[in-house]
Amino acid sequence: MLRTVVSRWAAAGTWRAPAIHTIHRAVCLSVTPESGLADEMLHVRVQGLSPRNPVTLRALVIDEEGRLFDSCAHYAADSSGAVDLHRDASLGGDYTGVLPMGLLWSLSPSVMEKPYQRLEKKSVHKSPMVVEVLVHEGHSDPKALPGAVLAKTKFQRLFIAPGVRRIRLREGAVRGSLFLPPGNGSFPGVIDMFGDDGGLVEYRSSLLASRGIASLALPYFAFEDLPPAMTEFHLEYFEEAANFLSRHPKIQGSGVGVIGTGKGADLALSMITFLPQVVAAVSISGCCANTAAPLNYKDLTIPALTYNMSRVQISETAVFDVSEALDDPLDPANSQCLIPVEKAQGSFMFIVGEDDLNWKSSVYAKAAVSRLQENGKNNYKLLSYPGAGHQIDPPCSPFCPIAVDRVLGVPILGGGELKSHCQAQEDSWQKILNFFHTHLK
Structure with a gap:
């Protein structure tokens, strides 16, 4: 009723x-x-x-x-x-x-x-x-x-403030939505990507624009004429998106930022590593290695870490625990899959939940930070939240410790505890905004 x-x-x-x-x-x-x-x-x-x-x-x-x-x-x-x-x-x-x-x-x-x-x-x-x-x-x-x-x-x-403009893009090979803040500009510019669910996800980009940051919500598969699945990645696609955004008349400064969650996070690390126009990257619950499919750029190919489904555990309630499925990026046998973040000239922010049960994002972020430190770099900030799980979204987003994976069609364990996870969302959001406003002048 x-x-x-x-x-x-x-x-x-x-x-x-x-x-x-x-x-x-x-x-x-x-x-x-x-x-x-x-x-x-x-x-x-x-x-x-x-x-x-x-x-x-x-x-x-x-x-x-x-x-x-x-x-x-x-x-x-x-x-x-x-x-x-x-x-x-x-x-x-x-x-x-x-x-x-x-x-x-x-x-x-x-x-x-x-x-x-x-x-x-x-x-x-x-x-x-x-x-x-x-x-x-x-x-x-x-x-x-x-x-x-x-x-x-x-x-x-x-999810979109009055005066924010939403522009659907079909610019060369690039697809997505560009959100421009109200006013004449110019504004910091950021590319926004999510994980392996695919498609166009706009809610973070629209909120970024509502807070004064122009944002390009960038799908990279399972959208319009983009590849239907993740079989291989070409960094040239992401380079074209970065060039488009950096040349836009409403974008300030000489470089753009990128923010990614899950698979989108390791793509963000690859972009700031190999694309000089990307000068600031936020990795949320990401990996320090290339995952899911090989990444190609010019004459370079970074192979992907593979998933071993025999390591997946299924609970009595049919919830899938995939936390051990990904091959270990820190195993020397997988060193060719690591993203050489030490080559990047820009600034990093790593955001992880210490109770991420989707994969070991806290371990991966610390490994990336160690690689930067070993090469004399101090261009990073690590935000590690006890009790937070995998999907760290903007503030007030509902906590979803188990969610149906849109590709596999089964519930996947994401981890976390309600209060700690949602407080991590509140704290990290303001720091993300400050990070981009600081590094994209």
């Missing part, structure tokens, strides 16, 4: 709800900002409850594919009948403790949906993500029917 109500509301089109909506006049729920960027903090307050009144707060989101995601937390009103998520601790539900953003952090597929789906914004330019928050009487289990609704409200999460 709850899903039917939410679905009808979502299908109704543009909504004009006030910032505060109450069911019982005595109880008032507010969420600020009512409409803000997806990387902004929220302030959730409830007033008008009875002293010590137990309540359950729930968040509901319907994604662009019509799937319902929800979260809940148990609170008790203070002596004045108020709950403030910046001050009060959740006593149960999907998280415990004082977590002001916990309702967003813990959003996961509803019990009626397929598990292990990731809540991601795909059409960043078409509409904001709309979240409904409800206050229910009493404490209810996340999978049980909640108590009576005392108050509810809706708010918007924007």
Whole structure:
């Protein structure tokens, strides 16, 4: 029944709800900002409850594919009948403790949906993500029917700021979307890539542009006329993208940056190593070696580390642990697969979760740093987060320790713990922005 109500509301089109909506006049729920960027903090307050009144707060989101995601937390009103998520601790539900953003952090597929789906914004330019928050009487289990609704409200999460321009690219061989910040510019320019799911992923690029950094969301397979699978890589494609961005009239300075997650991270390391126009690279949960397929550039070929599927473990709940599947890049037999990062003239930032169970990104980052140090380099920053898992996204992104791999079609263990992982997302995001603003002048 709850899903039917939410679905009808979502299908109704543009909504004009006030910032505060109450069911019982005595109880008032507010969420600020009512409409803000997806990387902004929220302030959730409830007033008008009875002293010590137990309540359950729930968040509901319907994604662009019509799937319902929800979260809940148990609170008790203070002596004045108020709950403030910046001050009060959740006593149960999907998280415990004082977590002001916990309702967003813990959003996961509803019990009626397929598990292990990731809540991601795909059409960043078409509409904001709309979240409904409800206050229910009493404490209810996340999978049980909640108590009576005392108050509810809706708010918007924007993935693209007003004035940001989105330009779809078919420039030579390059495909993707260019996001330009508002104003006349010029701006720092960054190429943004993700992992082996393929396709065009825009939510980080749109947020970078919303924070003053022009960003090219760059797919490299499984999109339009690009190769359908990762069989081989040609660095010339990424070089063409870097040349396009560095020559764009809205881009400042004499070089561009690159940010990548997973496979996109080792491509970022290869770009800053071999392409002089790339002067700053952020590697998130990446490897120090070339992975997945051989990388070709002019007369150079870097072979790829291979995966040994016999080392994959499958749990009783059919979750795949692939943390040991990749061949060891530090084995001398695999030295030809290593990316010679010491040749790079630019600056590096490595971001890893120490509980990454997708692969050993913390070990790989330390190996890359050691290689830089051994060659007298100090052009790096390592951010290593205890308790964080694999997919370190912009702030307020829901924590997804297990996610269905879009290529394999099975749930893959990513690791991490909710509070530590989401705090790593908050901390690293601001440092990423500062890094690019500093090194791309």
